[in-house]
Amino acid sequence: MEIVVSGIRPTGNLHLGNYFGAVKNFLRLQDEYNCFFFIADWHSLTTHPHPGDVKVNVRKILAEYLACGIDPFKSAIYMQSDIKEILELYLYLNMNAYLGELQRVTSFKEKARKQPENVNAGLLTYPTLMAADILIHRADKVPVGKDQEQNMEMARKFARRFNMIYGVDFFPEPQSYSFGGDAIKVPGLDGTGKMGKSEGNAIYLIDDAVTIRKKVMKAVTDSGPVEPNSEKPEAIANLFAMLKIVSSTDTYDYFNEKYNTCQVRYGDLKKQLAEDIINFTSPIRERILDFSANIEYMDKVAHEGAEKARESAEKTIREVRKIIGF
Numbered sequence: 001m002e003i004v005v006s007g008i009r010p011t012g013n014l015h016l017g018n019y020f021g022a023v024k025n026f027l028r029l030q031d032e033y034n035c036f037f038f039i040a041d042w043h044s045l046t047t048h049p050h051p052g053d054v055k056v057n058v059r060k061i062l063a064e065y066l067a068c069g070i071d072p073f074k075s076a077i078y079m080q081s082d083i084k085e086i087l088e089l090y091l092y093l094n095m096n097a098y099l100g101e102l103q104r105v106t107s108f109k110e111k112a113r114k115q116p117e118n119v120n121a122g123l124l125t126y127p128t129l130m131a132a133d134i135l136i137h138r139a140d141k142v143p144v145g146k147d148q149e150q151n152m153e154m155a156r157k158f159a160r161r162f163n164m165i166y167g168v169d170f171f172p173e174p175q176s177y178s179f180g181g182d183a184i185k186v187p188g189l190d191g192t193g194k195m196g197k198s199e200g201n202a203i204y205l206i207d208d209a210v211t212i213r214k215k216v217m218k219a220v221t222d223s224g225p226v227e228p229n230s231e232k233p234e235a236i237a238n239l240f241a242m243l244k245i246v247s248s249t250d251t252y253d254y255f256n257e258k259y260n261t262c263q264v265r266y267g268d269l270k271k272q273l274a275e276d277i278i279n280f281t282s283p284i285r286e287r288i289l290d291f292s293a294n295i296e297y298m299d300k301v302a303h304e305g306a307e308k309a310r311e312s313a314e315k316t317i318r319e320v321r322k323i324i325g326f
């Protein structure tokens with residue numbers, strides 16, 4: 001059976017980017033495949049050296065996963081830091097990862113620019129740890145958003161390299177998975193770029209209706225098109241991209257037609273977009289609140305998930321040790 005792995009750093013609440021980039025695609029696979037979904041708490045140390053109250057943070061994220069529909073009966077849900085075998089694989093992969101290629105990774109360069117006082121080795125070797133997360137289960141498919149493409153390329157490279165150096169056909173080359181083909185990028189509504197926690201432009205699944213309306217109404221727009229069928233500037237294209245993700249095709253077509261005939265009223269568009277987002281998030285938000293109240297259940301989920309993940313990880317490490325010669 002094919003194996004699926006995905007993960008999220010616990011540096012904040014889940015936002016629409018996380019949901020539509022990764023979680024939704026994961027949900028599409030969990031009925032058919034052997035699925036692992038984890039919280040990348042070691043990865044978050046690369047930017048947040050003080051994890052705070054780990055237990056509280058973990059439960060918060062677990063409640064969000066469960067509320068999205070990740071099902072502990074079908075998928076192993078666990079903390080990265082509960083699986084020590086990942087570290088051993090990380091070490092082996094690092095022995096065959098080269099400084100030059102790690103320094104060229106775009107997200108390394110970006111983060112190094114953002115936190116010049118803390119360009120740590122973990123930041124540099126972020127892609128090897130991510131590869132270890134994936135290869136530890138010998139995964140085939142990895143549901144991730146577009147922003148993870150380069151990390152996925154690195155994971156494939158490390159898998160190939162391991163196989164080549166040791167003359168084996170052990171690790172499959174893990175592929176990014178997105179339903180319908182191309183990985184998606186959920187845009188921010190602040191004019192440019194993607195939605196992200198660190199970008200400060202995220203709409204969270206836990207946001208209430210008032211907050212969502214406020215955030216959407218603040219979205220950057222312009223004075224509107226003056227020529228029919230003109231190309232949309234980035235901020236407007238982002239707004240439409242969001243509409244495509246959360247609204248019905250009819251709604252999208254309606255506003256697109258209005259845009260193309262220079263009759264669009266951004267206020268109406270935003271109001272509709274806000275309501276569609278609220279319709280989508282409010283049942284999830286309710287479930288998050290329900291799960292959050294059930295601490296015992298969440299601790300049980302994390303414990304059982306770790307057991308399942310450990311079993312798979314131990315098996316891989318046993319074989320890797322044999323292959324390398326330990």
Ligand code: TYM
Pocket residue numbers: 005006007008009010016017018019020021022040043129130133134142143144145146147148151184185186187194195196
């Ligand atoms: P992270 O925590 O930044 O994001 C978690 C997942 O959400 C996706 N995502 C987006 N997708 C589309 N549009 C957006 N605006 C958007 N923002 C976030 C990300 O692509 C990701 O899939 N390195 C990973 C965590 C990780 C991981 C792994 C993932 C560590 N090890 C192994 C998969 C497999 C990260 O920082 O994701």
